[in-house]
Amino acid sequence: MKSVKHVMDEIMQQEIRPLLAVDIIEQLHRQFALLSGGRGKDGAPIIIFPEFSGFSEVPEEDFLNVVTYLTSIPSLDAASIGFIIIIDRRKDKWSSVKASLSRIAGAFPGNLQLVLVLRPSRFFQRAIADIGMKLHKDDFKMKVPIMMLNSLSDLHGYVDKGQLTRELGGNLEYCHSQWIHHRTAIENFATTVKTTAQMLQMFGTDLAETELPNDVQCTKDLLTAHTDKHSNLKVI
Template sequence: MNVSLVPDEIMQQEIRPLLAVDIIEQLHRQFALLSGGRGKDGAPIIIFPEYSSFSEVPEEDFLNVVTYLTSIPSLDAASIGFVIVMDRRKDKWSSVKASLSRIAGAFPGNLQLVLVLRPSRFFQRAISDIGFKMHKDDFKMKIVMLNSLSDLHGHVEKGQLTRELGGSLEYCHSQWMHHRTAVENFAMTVKNHGPDAAETRVENQTTVERLLAQLDETENAFEQFWCKHHLKLEQCLQLRHFEQDFREVKVSLDSLMDSLTGLSDIGDCVARVEYLLKELKTLEEKALPTLEKAQLHALHGGPANPERPLRCGLYPTQMRGAPAGL
């Protein structure tokens, strides 16, 4: 064996980056997440969710997961610095301190800011206040202790936080892991078949063209379906509005009919007749808007009928026929 060749061989060996498949079990534990959220300056956010056994995570597992997560964002994003959000509302100050010490001592990337949701229980919160003031200089990193989710939202927009942190960012860990492994498997396949680059390019181009053709067909089919479905929805909405308006007009007409029935007396003297005429006139003025609305609904709900003029005079015989004429 030629020992002098060993160093050269070592130097020529390509260092393979850490892949999700290498630490799949550690990632499944979800003690640290890269949800895709960004800080206000574009800094990638790493979340340390509530995890009661965080102190029991082996140092190697912690370092592997954090190293892998910090390797995913682009170099430009990573150069801004990472923002860590730690949810320790159900924890104790001793655990919070241990977590901060572990991050301060082993975080492999450029760390910009650590946001900590402190313990929510009164006694532990009081201890954390005192403990943080005493030890904040020991951590050698910028830490902000937060009392509530609203405090957190003052530092990070809700759209960049998961639902567990009061945000609206959709995140599914199992789906994230599936996507990561698929992307990395594809990258490794392309890399391992680089002598076949030309053939692979042709195959990929054919596959992409086939998929694009299928996408066009699907898009056209969906567009045709949507045009018909949208028309049905619009017609259904118009019908529902018409039904609602009809019920309202029907109630008003029934009320007017009851009022008119109360004026059926023809009067036994001049004063009584004048009073009834005055009441009838008042009722007619009151009923006119409802009758106009009813006539519009009748025209809108069916074919126009020029032989059905708008009823402007309120006489008993006309009112009795009004609802039936709609």
């Protein structure tokens, strides 16, 4: 319920329509980035970049829209702590690790606290990753620690298992399609509430500012018009 209230407050208070899940539904379904609900030890929200072979091919606009949307979901207090990024590249190559770090460093819209990278598990690629990280660490231009991890047990030293999905060796229940369904339902409801509130406010203002006519016919016409407006509001 707290998350529903947060979404409704966010949408109700914004004059400009915020980015909603329905706007980027196809990009979200690709699941190259996700907000599972896990938190760091200090309450920092965790954004996961799971194994995704085509990550480097994701258009820049799609990437920016998704991460902008995900970073807008936690409360301002939680976001101010800084996001923890987990990049899972165990089945990939160093080139993918480098591309992922470069893209996040160049376009991540939120406040970062820590970046955790599950490096490639194959021996040759892991060796290249070690050398590449030493050579290119400064190129990523991140002001936060970048920790290269060899295994899930290393990851669990930074993040509690209860805050990680099963894919990362944790026990946090997470279904991406269900998450998208819940987000769209909550946002649709909040948008409807906002629209209704605005219409009620306009109707109340109209009633308060309407000058009452002096003749019977004009009074009847006015009552009919207001009755129609009231009926339309009841239909919403």
